[in-house]
Amino acid sequence: MVEVYLHKRCRNVTCKSLLPVDDCDCKICLGNKGFCSSCMCPICLNFDCASNTCSWIGCDVCSHWCHAVCGIQKKLIKPGPSLKGPSGTSEMQFHCIGCGHASEMxxxxxxxxxxxxxxxxxxxxxxxxxxxxxxxxxxxxxxxxxxxxxxxxxxxxxxxxxxxxxxxxxxxxxxxx
Structure with a gap:
């Protein structure tokens, strides 16, 4: 309980990860005391431990997670230059606000x-x-x-x-x- 109070452990009882997760030093993890990149949406800051769903989207690089609804509302899910396709083509991507990486959807x-x-x-x-x-x-x-x-x-x-x-x-x- 002391670790939760001191923001050293996630306050989500189903997660309980040590903070910051994987020693993340992104602006979100550093700027929001108690933020857990494993189970908190960086936009609404609500917990979510969903799995097997398209409604909880993870970054390919830093593993920060975001609600699809929040990503759509904040225009973080949008067309971007194709990461694998021919030059000049686009694809839907999730743009992580933690590290800036674009993950194809x-x-x-x-x-x-x-x-x-x-x-x-x-x-x-x-x-x-x-x-x-x-x-x-x-x-x-x-x-x-x-x-x-x-x-x-x-x-x-x-x-x-x-x-x-x-x-x-x-x-x-x-x-x-």
Whole structure:
């Protein structure tokens, strides 16, 4: 308890990481006493220990995490120059406010769906599809636009019961393959 009071340990009882996590010296960890990059969103400063979701986004470099909703609101999730594609192309990226690194979003979302979607119930599937739809809403690249269209279409079909959750899950997994 003393460590929490002295800001040496995360006050989130499900996390309890030593602070700063991995001796991080970014402006967020240094500027916010008690900030835990493992479980706190640097924008809203709320705890989240979510896993297997597209709503909690991590930086590829410094492992700071951010709510997708917060990242969208603060325009940290936006099109940027492609990190792997041809020069002059763009892709949706999460721009970390901790280290400034841009992490591409398509691969992150693909990994989450390929790994976890088969285990989600209908409510979780709807929530995840809506999150991905919102992430890729402003996409300028072909893959991102197609993903936005596919998630929008699947949401409508699920809500009107035109497709079953298992079929919707299969469609999105096929899209990623």
């Amino acid at each position: 398509f691969g992150f979302v693909k990994d989450v769906f390929m790994c976890c979607a088969k285990d989600w119930g209908v409510e979780t599937l709807l929530k995840e599809l809506d999150c991905v739809r919102r992430i890729f809403m402003g996409s300028e690249d072909r893959k991102g636009k197609e993903l936005h269209f596919k998630t929008d279409d699947l949401l409508l079909k699920l809500q009107t019961k035109i497709v079953s959750p298992s079929d919707a899950c299969n469609y999105i997994v096929q899209f990623f393959n």
